Amino acid sequence: MSIDRLARRASLALLGSLLAGCASYANPTPAAPSATAATPPPANGAARAAGFDIPYRQHILANGLTLIVHEDHKAPIVAVNVWYHVGSKDEPDGLHGFAHLFEHLMFNGSEHYNDEFFRPLEAVGASKMNGTTWFDRTNYFENVPTSALDMTLWLESDRMGHLLGAVDQAWLDEQREVVLNEKRQRENQPYGLVDDLIARETYPAGHPYSWTSIGSEKDLKAASLADVKQWFQDHYGAANATLVIAGDVDTDEVIKKVERYFGDIEPGPTLARRSQWVAKMSGSKRSSIQDRVPQARLVQVWNIPGFCERDTNLLQIAGEVLAGGKNSRLFQRLVYNERLATSVSADVGPFEIGSQFQIDTMVAAGVDVAKVEAAIEQELQRFLTDGPTDAELERIKVQQEGAFVRSLERIDGFTGKSSTLAQYQVYCGTPDHYKTEMRWVFDSTPAQVRDVARQWLSDGRFTLDVQPFPDLAPAATGADRSKLPAVSEAPALKLPPLQRTTLSNGLTVLLAERHEVPVVQATLLVDAGYSADAGVAPGTAKMTLDMLDEGTATMDALAIAGRAEDLSATLLSTANADAALIGINALKSRLAPSLDLFADVLLHPSFPEAELARLKQQRLAAIQQEKSQPVGILTRLYPQLLYGSGHAYSNPRSGNGTEASVSALTRDELQRFYARWVRPDNAQLLVVGDTTLAEIKPLLEARLAGWRAPADAKPTKNLDTVALPSKPRVFLVNKTGAAQTLVSALLLAPPKSDADDVAVMVANNTLGGLFLSRLNMNLREDKHWSYGASSQLGSARGQRPFLAYAPVQTDKTAESIREIDRELRAITGRKPITAEELKLAASNIVVGLPGDNETAGEVAGSYLNILQFGLPDSYYNDLVPAIEALTPDQATAALKRYLQPDALTWVIVGDLSKIEAPVRKLKLGEVQVLDVDGKPLR
Incomplete structure (x- = not known):
């Protein structure tokens, strides 16, 4: 249960997170099946948008409940997702925090099942289960085996239609304290006061977005049982809800079940909907605060139109051009070239009646915030003058296309298809409004994006400067409510079998076929990881892996990132305690050129000095962030306390190392580490996705055959058993x-x-x-x-x-x-x-x-566990x-x-x-x- 902090469209997520998944994908320009296939040319906007679809059927019950059903038969699971069109913006003065409080109360039980709702759901293996509250809505969702659908619908309908008889003062007191502890936990984190301050300063008093969803401690403590019950009666009727069911189901059967379980619930009162209230600011407004944070942070905010508007979608494109990846303008200038910041992002926080555009920058240690702000202003004004280039815009469109394809596998309520359909129904009035958004995106021109940015970003800015404290600086008959419906036998797990082969250089290749979605994921599992840091500087393994995509013999970091973006491929180079992971997630239509990129990064890393200096700056900032957070402090300290000096696991659990070790790292040390550990006789290559052994082996052989193991023996690690302490x-x-x-x-x-x-x-x-x-x-x-x-x-x-x-x-x-x-x-x-x-x-x-x-990624994760742990x-x-x-x-x-x-x-x-x-x-x-x-x- 949580406040939803994932509602903002993250980088490349305009179609990725909000359109998370679909049942069919028509690839408009498939590549020729050749090892030298080129990147396919783009189709026109209408044709590209036409290739995406989430088939659904909508059914409105007599009580006003909106039901949306989507069939997806690839796995024996079903997502149940209920969205209530009520959030913190609907709270009157004196009741701030009620939407969030009620989200918690609704997990405690109902009149016919007066117990924790997690109990029967966890018992049947529910996954991806939660409830969240945001400005405009409250939702509850879970993935369950198809055998548990009746039970889940019974539970969801019971708390919708039969809750208040179970709510008493003890419930209210209990969940009020839980919510207040959640509020304290959030505020105890670095920058924990930023969201509340931005809400107050960017909207006028009385605007429904001028307070945050977490709520007011004063209002929550003053809440009476009568207040709480009236809130439910006013907002949680069937007519104010959307139910999405997605998964391995039959639509006609689902409609019958929903009529049985939800049809006798009262519709609730008629609610007036707030109209658009952008509250566009004028001029420039500033605020500066000090907090116990490890580095300065600069946040710039503009108020823009709501979730469903064309301008908001084009402004997201503007955000991607400004700070959406390594080749974005602000990243190149602030992080890559001038080293003024350790990170920068620009994205849209999409709300129903008005959204926000935000540029968020973490300022590098010792850098004057004014210098960072001046650089941002120069790049912003250049963008408002010239707009994006044709190449920048096309790159973003390709990435949007790839994000959509990768979302085909998910049905869940976090970012899956059930969430997509519910979100567009609640906010925009139709589940397939995403198609309109896609047309806007794919048909957009550089001039259109520039003009929209000029309209909304030329004026009306709020700037927040967060500085560290000096001491820390760096119609139905109804359902039977007498008992829960029985759960039939759960479907068994059936992972695709692992197929094995060996390349001519001795590298073992393993394949698990998944043909439902045109995506292939290849991951090289190397027996290295943070535990290989023993005997070298702490943080060497992680830095080595992070440097892989920062340069090869023929491409620099920006060229690598640009090529991946052009292919809509995702490179992976990371480590955990025991292993290094190097891989790529590719579209089937662009598999051959994506493997070319993967092989170049794997075989020819150059570890450029300039990139190492930049990443060291970022790593030092990350260490400071860890040392400012309670959990970060814990995970840095406990390995040394448990394992003792000299053990392979004794360094900080994050793998980041120490300030001293990171500061002293050299390019030569990274090259030696890579040559020592990353070798074909110390690795296995796992492939999961839409390919066959007959297809993938020649592609890999053509690219990796020349990679040979050195003559010296494979390195080893100290994993000796450590005796437990004799007393606490x-x-x-x-x-x-x-x-x-x-x-x-x-x-x-x-x-x-x-x-x-x-x-x-x-x-x-x-x-x-x-x-x-x-x-x-x-x-x-x-x-x-x-x-x-x-x-x-x-x-x-x-x-x-x-x-x-x-x-x-x-x-x-x-x-x-x-x-x-x-x-x-x-x-x-x-x-x-x-x-x-x-x-x-x-x-x-x-x-x-x-x-x-x-998903293919989850199957890969399961098999990587098998391989990693023997x-x-x-x-x-x-x-x-x-x-x-x-x-x-x-x-x-x-x-x-x-x-x-x-x-x-x-x-x-x-x-x-x-x-x-x-x-x-x-x-x-x-x-x-x-x-x-x-x-x-x-």
Whole structure:
């Protein structure tokens, strides 16, 4: 449950995130099937737009509920997505935060199922499940196996039509505290006050966007039960809702089911819709604040038309030209050439009655913000004078096309097809308004984009300068409501089998065919990763991988990025703890030239000095950001505390390294690291997507045959087993002024390949892996001290970290530590896992497997896990019988072997002036105070 911060159109997401998925794609210009296929020429705008479609059928119930059904039969799952046309903009004075509060209340149960809604949904393996609140709407969504559709519709209809009888004062008090903890958690992050300030300063008093969706603490505390019930009666009727069902369903059957479950719900009162209120600003307005942040930030905002307007879509194109990638104008000048900033973006925040255009810049350390602002102004005025070039505009259109193709696989409520159809229905009045948007985009000319930008960006700007504090600077009969509908047997996971072959250079190639969407993903898995940093400077592995697309023997960084954009291909070069990943995601129609690009980046990296200097600047800024956030501090410190010096896993978990190590890195060190680790006898190439072994092997052979392993032996890593501490340890880290304390308990567990892995994975769901887990129900739902508490078991080839953690109210720090410790001891002692808990924890994994492997990328992720951790090919298909055979005693015994409370390492990040004394009084173990770099202070 969350405030929706993904509503802004991110780079290349005008059609990507908002049009996330479709059922059919007509490639207008397929490339010839040749290893030397050229980039196909663009079709005209109307033809390009005509190739996209999300087939649907719309049905309006007698009570006004809008039903939209889309069939997608590639996986045995179905997305259920309910959008209520009510958000924070509909809140009158004195009720700010009610939309968000009610989003939480509606998860607590209803008249006929008075329990947590997560309980039955998690039990049937629901995935991609959440609820979000934004300015204009509230939504609830989940992907479930097709066998659980009736149950899910029953639940969604029960909270729509039968909620208020279950809402009482205890519910209100509980969820009010949860919401307030969410508000504190957000405000405890760096730049956590920025959104609220922008809302107040860019809109006039009384404008419905002049306050944020998170709400007012004063109003939330003053909310009465009568206020809450009246809010629901006014806004949550059937006629104010849109229900989208997308997936492996029959449309006629879905309509019958929806009539049965939703048809007897009251329509609700008639609501007046607010008209467009852009509130365009005039002149220039400024504000400057100081915050506990690691680097200065410059945000510039203009008010522009609403979500469904043509000008808003063309302004998104303007944002892409200005700051949409490496070849964008502001990135080239601020980040790439002059090194004035570590990042810059320009995009549209699309709201219903008026949107915002925003340029957001993270200023490099030691740089005068005024100099950055002057450079932005020069580039902006140049754009307003000349507009985009033909090449810039065409590149963006190709990327939009590629984003749409890659969205074909998703049906979920985050960015999938169900979200797309619901969003356009609610905001624009028709589910297929995206087609109009595509025509606007594909038919746009440089002059049109320039003219729209002139109209909206020439005047009326708000500028916010965020500076670090000095001490931190750098008609139906109705459904049976007596019980939940039964869930039939869940569909089994069926991953495509792995096929294997070997290239002439000895490189193993593995293929999993997926022909539903014209996309191919190739990923080289190298046995390296952050653990290969041992013996070299921390951060070397990550920097080496980040530098791969910064230059080759024939192309510089901008040329590489430009070629990828021209092909609508996505290059991958990154690392995790155990592996380096180098790959490309390509459109089938452009597979051959995309593989040319992949091979050039893989085989001929040049590690240019200028790019290294730029990335070092960005990496140093990222380290400072980590050291300013509680979770970042934790993940930087715990590897050293758990593994000790010299171990392959002892460096910061992010792989970023330290300021000293990054500052000293040289090009020669990166080249040596790459030559030592990235070699065909130390790697495997996984291909997933729309190809065959007969097709892909010759393409790979033609490009990689000359890549040979060196004569010296493959390198090794120190993954020795580390003994657990003999007694608990406590480490405190100060974060002055923190509104919350991050409490964490950690220890080392056996590797992912351990025989008890499956049992512990299930057991951890009971402890802290689900919403209904013991930790979360205790600290969030029962005590209301935290927005969320959980436990995680990492994945690694060697010993892996186990972590239980929660951000909690500062004044409840000691009490929260005591509760976490109690829960950890109870589950392995006096309160073992019950049969009911095991059933829920197991079902969530088993039934969710198909939904977790919906897309080619998710299938690739599953097989990369298998390859990386040395698991059998059938690991995921074998999970079901392995989990179903577990008993509660076996799950408890396995967890007890992993979880040893007397060997815990506690890391607690908060305001020590308020929490140190209470923590010491707990006498958990020896207490030591560290700085953010892990150096002892006392």
